[in-house]
Amino acid sequence: MDTPASRACGIHAARLNLADYAVNFSDAHPPLTRPQALIEAERCYYCHDAPCATACPTGIDIPSFIHRIAQDNNRGAARAILEANPLGGMCARVCPTEVLCEQACVRNTNEDKPVEIGSLQRYATDAFFAQPGAPLFQRAAVTGKRVAVVGAGPAGLACAHGLAVRGHDVVLFEARPKLGGLNEYGLASYKTAHNFAQKEVEWLLSIGGIEVRTGQQLGRDITLDSLLGAYDAVFLGLGLQGVNALGVAEPTATGLRNAVDFIAELRQSTDLSTLPVGRR
Ligand code: SF4
Missing domain, CATH: 1.10.1060.10 (Alpha-helical ferredoxin)
Structure with a gap:
């Protein structure tokens, strides 16, 4: 957040030139030749x-x-x-x-x-x-079973893919606009350069039999009771999104943010130079 208080602490946008952004957020470990x-x-x-x-x-x-x-x-x-x-x-x-x-x-x-x-x-x-070429895996014959998977992070995606391969039909519910969970919103950019998280999601969904419903949060847009009534099984892959509180009785420090929210903002930014950052 770019506020007068945070700017007073030396936190502001456009801290680097464009070439530095490109270097700092590129692949940290180049692949093997x-x-x-x-x-x-x-x-x-x-x-x-x-x-x-x-x-x-x-x-x-x-x-x-x-x-x-x-x-x-x-x-x-x-x-x-x-x-x-x-x-x-x-x-x-x-x-x-x-x-x-x-x-x-x-x-x-x-x-x-x-x-x-x-x-x-x-x-x-x-x-x-x-170069994926022909599909690596084929779906088994359709079983007629329908499974609700709540949460499209790594656990939910792996579950949905595994169920689809076995011939079950899956409806994948996700609260956020994009699938991937931690992979899309919680990992530093230099570990997942070139939009790899979304390429992986596209491949996982390409197996077929998985219907995606984003903007669906358990407890707000859907309930466990309604899912249990409508599906043969329900998988909850809600993740561990909480951030540990310091637990100290101090006033909130100016310019302090939790890293998970910052990384999510950073990962979704289309122009890194607009993000306010500190000196270090
Ligand atoms: S199989 Fe290969 S990689 Fe695994 S322990 Fe043996 S030498 Fe190491």
Whole structure:
């Protein structure tokens, strides 16, 4: 918010020149090139009981997708990733791999350096999203079951996609104008450059069988009782949008905002130079 008080604290718009905005909000970790990815994939031992896969919360068959990259089969690698985790493209950008799969990688033992699993996952999924070609997955025969999914963040999107693949019809309710939840409104721009969150949403919906209703907030526009009466099942993926309060008895400091609201504003801005920011 650009107010006289915040300006007095040195918070104002147009703080940077346009070139600096372009640099500061570009991709923080450029993707691997093809030669880099092929060399990195060859570092994998394709462990039988792969500890990296055990450490992956989404159960991706990591040695399998890395082996496919080594064979220059990026589509096959993307399939191995996305069939376990349909949001594997975004996870490749934001997942804390250094404390999950990469921390468990046996290459740490003899080289002190894990296989770059996150970067390889991004390499494969980026290649797929750049040229998707024929659909990776087909819907099963329609079951006649209808499911309401409330919340179109990562959980709701993954649920909707999984249900649609199994032949169920889904109505996806979302309070905000765009789908994606945290991916669209809560992640820093330099982690999700080039509008990747919406590209991923488009791909998830392309499976078919998912009707989207935005501007629908539970408790305001729809109720749980009405959904339970109208659908065979209801999934609530409402997210964790609350921000921790400091809990100190101090007057509100001038120019203080919670980071989640600021990032949401930043992510939706079409002109970053209009956003008021501080000196640091
Ligand atoms: S633990 Fe490391 S070397 Fe073993 S399969 Fe996983 S990525 Fe490859």
